[in-house]
Amino acid sequence: MQKWEGLKNVSRHIDRRMNKQSENIVKQNRLLIRTSIRALRWLALQGCAFRGHDESVDSHNCGNFLELVKFQGELCKEIGDIILDKVSKNAKYTSPSIQQEILKIIADLVRSKIRDEVGDAKFCILVDEAIDESRRSQMTIVLRYVDCDGFVRERFFEVVGVDDTNSLTLKTHICSILTQHKLLIENM
Incomplete structure (x- = not known):
């Protein structure tokens, strides 16, 4: 029972x-x-x-x-x-790996917001290369565009590790990043 x-x-x-x-x-x-x-x-x-x-x-x-x-x-x-x-x-x-994952998610959200601000408008890029403390080459990309209010905006967009800094390598990485974020190269 x-x-x-x-x-x-x-x-x-x-x-x-x-x-x-x-x-x-x-x-x-x-x-x-x-x-x-x-x-x-x-x-x-x-x-x-x-x-x-x-x-x-x-x-x-x-x-x-x-x-x-x-x-x-x-x-x-x-x-x-x-x-x-x-x-x-x-x-x-x-853990450091969890910190990196969270930061990557935040960075992706910021890039998505920048992408939405740019829309289908014309934009230009500023590219620079540098060597970090561990002697690796890096390329930075900054987007410059005019927002919907008519103000010129410059937004830091991405840092990419590159094997070398010759023009073909930089062009390949730039095209890859812009395509990845659905920014039309024709609008650049």
């Missing part, structure tokens, strides 16, 4: 309990990713470095990103209860 009563009580079924537990995990993960996104957006907007030299748990200064996440945890008890050392190791959303 006890087993029958337990079977009749739907709230105690294993699938209900599993769903409730997974809902809590989803809510926790969303809070963690939202916290990471906020920290990354702020650091990117301020032009600050993300990582430090020693990001271990015992470090007094783990780098700007982790310190900013910790600070958010101090301000909000809900975040503080789950951040960094209190959450499982595979669900922190603070």
Whole structure:
């Protein structure tokens, strides 16, 4: 009879309990990713470095990103209860690869917004090449166009690593980027 009563009580079924537990995990993960996104957006907007030299748990200064996440945890008890050392190791959303993925998504959104501003209007590009600290050649592309209000806008659009800086290589990369973002070369 006890087993029958337990079977009749739907709230105690294993699938209900599993769903409730997974809902809590989803809510926790969303809070963690939202916290990471906020920290990354702020650091990117301020032009600050993300990582430090020693990001271990015992470090007094783990780098700007982790310190900013910790600070958010101090301000909000809900975040503080789950951040960094209190959450499982595979669900922190603070690793450098996760930071790069989030930054790539933000950059894609910005480029999409710039692309929408340009529309089908004529535009020109400014291209420059430079060699970074690790001796790799990079090419930067800046778009210049007239917006719908008649103002000339210059927007930094992309940085691309290139093998060399001869004209054919640069032309190939420029055409590839413009085509990728559906900017017609005929409008350049």
